[in-house]
Amino acid sequence: MTDRPFYFGTNFKMHQTPTESRQFVSDLHERLGSPDSVQLFVIPPYTSLVWAVEEAVDTGIWVGAQNMHFAERGAFTGEISAAMLQAAGVDMVMLGHAERRQLFGETDAALHKKVQAALRAGLRILLCVGENAEEKAFGIEAETVARQLKIALHNFRSDDLPRLIVAYEPVWSIGEGGTPAGVADVEYTARHIRATLVTLFGTAGQTVPLLYGGSVNLDNCVDYARLDLIDGLFVGRAAWQVAGYVEVFQAGFAAKTEATS
Numbered sequence: 001m002t003d004r005p006f007y008f009g010t011n012f013k014m015h016q017t018p019t020e021s022r023q024f025v026s027d028l029h030e031r032l033g034s035p036d037s038v039q040l041f042v043i044p045p046y047t048s049l050v051w052a053v054e055e056a057v058d059t060g061i062w063v064g065a066q067n068m069h070f071a072e073r074g075a076f077t078g079e080i081s082a083a084m085l086q087a088a089g090v091d092m093v094m095l096g097h098a099e100r101r102q103l104f105g106e107t108d109a110a111l112h113k114k115v116q117a118a119l120r121a122g123l124r125i126l127l128c129v130g131e132n133a134e135e136k137a138f139g140i141e142a143e144t145v146a147r148q149l150k151i152a153l154h155n156f157r158s159d160d161l162p163r164l165i166v167a168y169e170p171v172w173s174i175g176e177g178g179t180p181a182g183v184a185d186v187e188y189t190a191r192h193i194r195a196t197l198v199t200l201f202g203t204a205g206q207t208v209p210l211l212y213g214g215s216v217n218l219d220n221c222v223d224y225a226r227l228d229l230i231d232g233l234f235v236g237r238a239a240w241q242v243a244g245y246v247e248v249f250q251a252g253f254a255a256k257t258e259a260t261s
């Protein structure tokens with residue numbers, strides 16, 4: 001952790017209507033305002049984006065999309081381009097979420113193209129990386145995240161680093177069947193993520209915010225947030241209601257503030 005803000009956000013996955021997403025942003029801002037040294041974000045489904053963006057104006061809350069296609073346009077029924085997201089006013093696009101990789105066959109090579117397309121459209125990128133259970137069982141967490149980063153960020157220029165955020169989300173720790181990761185495991189792999197960023201970009205690789213996600217909740221958020229290597233938390237289920245979002249954020253931010261003071 002340097003002088004970066006504390007990042008905190010939620011991925012709604014396939015939940016929330018446009019009305020619910022808009023209400024969420026509105027309630028969130030009412031509860032938290034625009035706290036200093038903090039960057040809040042929400043990542044609703046596509047259909048909610050325009051409404052959430054409208055509600056988020058002047059709140060400081062970033063609204064992100066969950067995915068996009070790498071092509072600029074074309075016969076890709078059901079897909080959304082980077083330019084469409086940019087025109088919708090989103091602040092960020094999440095790329096490479098574990099569920100996209102696992103359930104929809106998203107490859108590192110496709111992610112490389114998506115990263116390039118997002119950059120061309122001027123979008124900020126939240127790039128998710130993390131090993132699955134089998135890779136963990138074979139002890140190749142470090143190699144896995146290094147491969148994911150090196151391919152997705154191939155030809156990524158240092159000048160574009162201010163537009164990159166990385167989230168470490170071990171596949172086995174995410175969602176209903178997920179097991180919360182031990183702090184030592186998070187620290188081990190986060191260290192390798194940082195080292196890979198430094199390999200790729202030199203000291204500029206130190207500036208990329210690194211978030212942690214995977215079954216983060218009120219009980220464990222404090223331990224993850226305290227880690228020096230972790231700049232913020234990326235939460236699913238525990239933050240799908242504003243009350244939960246606020247509680248986990250407040251506990252995590254307090255822990256980070258205490259750890260760095």
Ligand code: 13P
Nearest residue numbers: 011174175214215236237
């Ligand atoms: P959970 O917090 O529900 O495990 O989900 C995390 C996640 O996938 C965030 O992108």
